[in-house]
Amino acid sequence: MKIINSYFEEVHHIESHFFSDTRGVFLKAFDKNTSVFKDYVIQQSNYVHTKEKYTLRGMHFQKEEFAEAKFFRVVQGKAQIGFVDVSGSKESESLKSGSIVLNNPKESVFIPKGYATGYLTLEPDTVVLYFSDNIYQPDSESGILWNDSRINISWESQSPILSQKDKLW
Numbered sequence: 001m002k003i004i005n006s007y008f009e010e011v012h013h014i015e016s017h018f019f020s021d022t023r024g025v026f027l028k029a030f031d032k033n034t035s036v037f038k039d040y041v042i043q044q045s046n047y048v049h050t051k052e053k054y055t056l057r058g059m060h061f062q063k064e065e066f067a068e069a070k071f072f073r074v075v076q077g078k079a080q081i082g083f084v085d086v087s088g089s090k091e092s093e094s095l096k097s098g099s100i101v102l103n104n105p106k107e108s109v110f111i112p113k114g115y116a117t118g119y120l121t122l123e124p125d126t127v128v129l130y131f132s133d134n135i136y137q138p139d140s141e142s143g144i145l146w147n148d149s150r151i152n153i154s155w156e157s158q159s160p161i162l163s164q165k166d167k168l169w
């Protein structure tokens, strides 16, 4: 696995080396020997199938000791992975933020603790598999509205499908 691009020196766009032969493709989906993961301990892995294009899940984070570093891979379809630094002052005029489009299982995105995460699907039947280094703790869950004026992400849809929860952050 190698880092092909980084944002704020801590959000990493990663590419996995892959082996292909007449049977298909083999790629290493997680490698503890990659520098980013030397202290990363997977506590949870989530498989999420989203039916409709332009569905946005996010932006979510868990507070304090339940904060999560997440590692996303789009195993089918296409998605714009968003990240927002929520570690600073709530009074900030703008928040460090960005997005990476994934449409190839050979690529993945690592987002450290201190960020809200989410993604906008760009094709129907998009499947995202992601790891977290913390347990799910609903009472610690928080979020930020996907189009909060302090966020600098150019989402590919301005009228996404949202859960009730995600409409109300």
Ligand SMILES: Cc1cn([C@H]2C[C@H](O)[C@@H](COP(=O)(O)OP(=O)(O)O[C@H]3O[C@H](C)C(=O)[C@H](O)[C@H]3O)O2)c(=O)[nH]c1=O
Pocket: 044, 046, 048, 057, 058, 059, 060, 061, 117, 118, 119, 136, 163
């Ligand atoms: C995250 C999570 C959820 N759930 C349950 C809670 C709900 O009954 C159901 C759906 O949860 P939610 O609507 O929060 O799922 P998403 O909208 O896909 O949000 C997730 O995806 C975005 C990208 C995130 O960054 C978070 O990791 C996560 O919140 O799964 C669990 O049982 N365990 C879990 O770890």
